[in-house]
Amino acid sequence: MADIQTTSAALPPVIIRRSDYRAPDWLVPEIALDFTLDAQSSRVRARLSVTRNGAHDRPLRLDGDGLVPREVLVDGRALNAADYALEDGALVVPLTGEKHVVETLVDISPAANTQLMGLYASGGLLCTQCEAEGFRRITFFPDRPDVLSRYHVRMEADRKLYPVLLANGDPVGAGELEGDRHWAEWNDPFPKPCYLFAMVAGDLACNADSFTTLSGREVKLGIWVKENDLPRTGHAMTALKHSMAWDEKVYGREYDLDVFNIVAVADFNFGAMENKGLNIFNSRYILADPDTATDMDFDAVEGVVAHEYFHNWSGNRVTCRDWFQLSLKEGFTVFRDQSFSADMGSPPVKRIEDVRALRAAQFQEDAGPLAHPVRPESYMEIGNFYTATIYNKGAELIRMMALMLGEKRFRQGTDLYFDRHDGQAATCEDFVRAMEDGGDIDLRQFRLWYEQAGTPRVKALLAHNHASGEARLILRQTIPATPGQPVKQPMAIPIRIALFDRASGKHGGDTLLTLTQAEQEFAFTGFDTPPILSINRGFSAPIIVETERSQDELAFLSAHDDDPFARYEAMQQLMVNTLVGDVAGHPLDDAPVIAAIRDTANDSALDAAFIAEAIRLPSESYLGDQMAIVDPDAIHAARDRLQAKIGKALEPLWRDIHARTEANGFSLSPQARGARKLRNAALAYLAGSGAADADDLAFDQFDRADNMTERQAALAVLSNSSGEKREIALDVFYNRYSGDALVLDKWFQTQALAFHPDIVAHVKELAQHKSFTLTNPNRVRSLYGAFAANQWAFNHKSGEGYRMVADLIIALDPINPQTAARLVPPLGRWRRFDVERGEMMQNALKRILAQPGLSKDVTEQASKSLA
Numbered sequence: 001m002a003d004i005q006t007t008s009a010a011l012p013p014v015i016i017r018r019s020d021y022r023a024p025d026w027l028v029p030e031i032a033l034d035f036t037l038d039a040q041s042s043r044v045r046a047r048l049s050v051t052r053n054g055a056h057d058r059p060l061r062l063d064g065d066g067l068v069p070r071e072v073l074v075d076g077r078a079l080n081a082a083d084y085a086l087e088d089g090a091l092v093v094p095l096t097g098e099k100h101v102v103e104t105l106v107d108i109s110p111a112a113n114t115q116l117m118g119l120y121a122s123g124g125l126l127c128t129q130c131e132a133e134g135f136r137r138i139t140f141f142p143d144r145p146d147v148l149s150r151y152h153v154r155m156e157a158d159r160k161l162y163p164v165l166l167a168n169g170d171p172v173g174a175g176e177l178e179g180d181r182h183w184a185e186w187n188d189p190f191p192k193p194c195y196l197f198a199m200v201a202g203d204l205a206c207n208a209d210s211f212t213t214l215s216g217r218e219v220k221l222g223i224w225v226k227e228n229d230l231p232r233t234g235h236a237m238t239a240l241k242h243s244m245a246w247d248e249k250v251y252g253r254e255y256d257l258d259v260f261n262i263v264a265v266a267d268f269n270f271g272a273m274e275n276k277g278l279n280i281f282n283s284r285y286i287l288a289d290p291d292t293a294t295d296m297d298f299d300a301v302e303g304v305v306a307h308e309y310f311h312n313w314s315g316n317r318v319t320c321r322d323w324f325q326l327s328l329k330e331g332f333t334v335f336r337d338q339s340f341s342a343d344m345g346s347p348p349v350k351r352i353e354d355v356r357a358l359r360a361a362q363f364q365e366d367a368g369p370l371a372h373p374v375r376p377e378s379y380m381e382i383g384n385f386y387t388a389t390i391y392n393k394g395a396e397l398i399r400m401m402a403l404m405l406g407e408k409r410f411r412q413g414t415d416l417y418f419d420r421h422d423g424q425a426a427t428c429e430d431f432v433r434a435m436e437d438g439g440d441i442d443l444r445q446f447r448l449w450y451e452q453a454g455t456p457r458v459k460a461l462l463a464h465n466h467a468s469g470e471a472r473l474i475l476r477q478t479i480p481a482t483p484g485q486p487v488k489q490p491m492a493i494p495i496r497i498a499l500f501d502r503a504s505g506k507h508g509g510d511t512l513l514t515l516t517q518a519e520q521e522f523a524f525t526g527f528d529t530p531p532i533l534s535i536n537r538g539f540s541a542p543i544i545v546e547t548e549r550s551q552d553e554l555a556f557l558s559a560h561d562d563d564p565f566a567r568y569e570a571m572q573q574l575m576v577n578t579l580v581g582d583v584a585g586h587p588l589d590d591a592p593v594i595a596a597i598r599d600t601a602n603d604s605a606l607d608a609a610f611i612a613e614a615i616r617l618p619s620e621s622y623l624g625d626q627m628a629i630v631d632p633d634a635i636h637a638a639r640d641r642l643q644a645k646i647g648k649a650l651e652p653l654w655r656d657i658h659a660r661t662e663a664n665g666f667s668l669s670p671q672a673r674g675a676r677k678l679r680n681a682a683l684a685y686l687a688g689s690g691a692a693d694a695d696d697l698a699f700d701q702f703d704r705a706d707n708m709t710e711r712q713a714a715l716a717v718l719s720n721s722s723g724e725k726r727e728i729a730l731d732v733f734y735n736r737y738s739g740d741a742l743v744l745d746k747w748f749q750t751q752a753l754a755f756h757p758d759i760v761a762h763v764k765e766l767a768q769h770k771s772f773t774l775t776n777p778n779r780v781r782s783l784y785g786a787f788a789a790n791q792w793a794f795n796h797k798s799g800e801g802y803r804m805v806a807d808l809i810i811a812l813d814p815i816n817p818q819t820a821a822r823l824v825p826p827l828g829r830w831r832r833f834d835v836e837r838g839e840m841m842q843n844a845l846k847r848i849l850a851q852p853g854l855s856k857d858v859t860e861q862a863s864k865s866l867a
């Protein structure tokens with residue numbers, strides 16, 4: 001296979017613009033694909049029925065990436081090479097009539113495909129990943145989401161190497177062939193864009209089950225994994241069945257094929273993929289058992305299984321017109337999976353976790369050089385736009401609409417959306433209009449959320465008039481400038497508030513305000529004394545709120561706020577103020593923080609999981625986000641000091657919690673999970689306190705744990721330590737799990753996230769470790785992704801962290817540009833640091849950009865990061 005893909009990087013980067021959208025020139029109502037599979041070289045014959053779309057005389061243009069046509073036939077007649085053209089990898093065929101049958105034949109090499117886009121080999125399997133533009137690496141086709149086709153797929157392969165042959169839709173035939181080969185045929189009755197095409201061949205075992213839909217149809221469910229992994233598929237299967245029932249109940253959406261298959265693969269560029277009837281997953285989001293997966297991993301399996309399943313309606317039945325509309329399916333589907341997980345577990349804890357993730361990833365993105373709107377205006381490489389903004393901020397937009405509409409009208413809106421656009425390739429605008437028409441609401445100003453990048457800041461001032469008993473809330477919004485958007489318009493921001501009476505600790509009701517102007521005042525009456533403001537309750541809008549609440553008022557809310565998110569937030573703000581004050585050299589009294597933590601931990605009305613969230617110190621990077629210039633060393637030191645103080649001041653409490661939360665026997669019940677979370681938090685405070693026996697306690701927990709949640713948390717504590725137990729534990733862990741890739745990822749990740757004085761040297765050594773490899777994206781992320789997220793370590797003043805990550809990006813780019821590009825954004829944060837660090841980061845970016853033959857993926861991220 002000639003690899004002509006890399007030559008395109010030498011050309012000036014092409015910018016694709018949303019405003020340039022044009023309907024496809026040719027439609028492809030039917031496609032028949034015939035695969036002769038082999039890891040080294042697979043043959044792909046494609047027969048496309050094409051029809052001219054509208055009156056025009058433009059040729060048929062079929063995208064291709066690295067493909068060489070061996071045959072091109074039109075209506076059964078072979079063309080000479082002079083009768084077609086190859087432009088930028090695409091096959092251009094002039095056609096005269098309204099309808100034709102176009103056939104092509106290509107050879108591709110799955111084994112040589114290290115990018116993991118298109119058809120590739122992973123641990124003896126052959127599998128595909130097509131979203132966004134991988135299908136063009138398999139066959140010539142109009143690779144855009146608004147060309148929908150019925151697929152008929154024939155696969156032929158060696159029977160021993162590839163006994164299982166799967167594709168989209170329903171199986172329609174299979175048989176034996178000479179020479180130990182066999183074949184299978186699959187037919188997908190639902191027209192779909194090519195990014196949803198999938199195929200898998202391999203030696204797989206199946207966890208088989210079934211689900212009966214609301215209307216009584218029986219669906220055969222299969223989760224396909226390597227034989228050894230079969231015992232670890234139970235949680236995913238349960239999650240799948242729960243998801244199917246939930247989507248019927250909450251959105252009225254039933255599954256539509258007779259089979260639903262999921263395959264787990266070890267080498268995968270991201271989480272998972274919603275291919276019609278054949279989801280393909282990164283194995284880390286399928287496999288889980290107590291010995292190898294943490295409680296967080298169990299939740300991630302449940303959430304991602306649900307996410308991909310929900311795409312069957314929000315993504316597949318209604319797909320995207322073009323990639324600028326990506327959030328149409330991703331934002332909505334993230335919102336759906338978040339709601340599902342909340343319903344399966346604890347809604348408050350889920351909300352806290354989701355907001356923490358939003359702030360960590362999306363707020364940082366929105367504040368930097370890669371900020372872009374939820375519906376972007378342009379891109380060079382669409383692979384770079386699978387971002388926290390598209391996914392997580394997109395989900396917040398849906399959540400705000402759901403909040404403003406209320407449950408019943410939101411459901412009317414989604415019903416209308418699905419009915420109106422079933423079978424279509426739709427836009428974000430279509431979604432908003434369905435909300436307006438179905439839910440009876442005016443969203444004209446709200447649409448700005450799709451257009452304007454940047455996290456809005458809302459300043460809240462509360463004034464009280466003793467004489468009139470009036471409280472006036474003044475809200476001021478500003479939206480920061482972002483690349484290409486220097487000036488912003490005020491947005492419609494739904495903000496839930498409550499005003500607390502100091503004496504009773506109660507409020508008179510929760511109010512939903514909609515801030516629509518740059519500055520607006522809201523008046524409330526009946527307050528003899530100044531009330532305390534609880535604002536953005538439930539995190540009703542994805543904004544940064546600035547208030548002038550005192551430490552006393554925050555302490556009050558930490559104890560009394562009946563909105564769990566607001567209560568958590570008050571506690572976080574209390575800690576943030578203390579820590580930021582310390583870094584800035586104006587230390588506040590830590591007594592209120594310590595008291596709030598003590599009272600929260602002792603509050604028997606609260607569940608353990610919530611307590612564990614509420615007493616947790618803000619992360620170093622969140623603290624950095626609160627400052628004009630990030631001082632990673634000062635932040636690290638201040639956080640360490642506060643942790644030590646809390647650890648020492650409440651040492652008996654931590655010892656008590658740690659002892660009383662020890663379970664005898666593993667359970668996945670919410671109580672047991674909450675106890676583990678709280679136990680790990682207590683251990684971390686004990687370690688932070690510097691107690692002489694902290695390492696022993698950690699090692700004992702590490703040694704005796706019957707589950708990964710406690711074992712990994714103990715390993716994390718020991719990884720920070722300079723004592724002798726650190727290496728012992730790391731060796732024990734490595735040897736015990738050396739055959740398990742997913743657990744080895746944790747071994748790398750835990751060390752890369754550690755707060756150890758020699759962290760930079762440790763990461764450098766790990767990169768040379770025999771178990772480290774550049775070809776497995778999970779392994780790369782577990783070491784370098786974690787390291788780059790460790791603010792203190794990555795931003796080491798020597799610049800060693802920047803150098804290491806730049807070296808990695810340069811080495812990985814020719815192998816897997818998509819994964820390499822994902823590591824660029826941490827280097828793009830140079831404006832947030834001091835001049836010395838900033839220069840070293842820019843130099844790292846310049847060195848990356850100077851590499852000859854750099855991919856479009858990394859070129860886009862690095863050049864935008866420098867601008």
Ligand code: ARG
Binds near residue numbers: 270272308382386
């Ligand atoms: N649609 C998939 C999901 O959200 C992710 C596909 C990611 N593709 C990419 N090129 N990054 O479940």
Ligand code: ZN
Binds near residue numbers: 311333
């Ligand atoms: Zn998705």
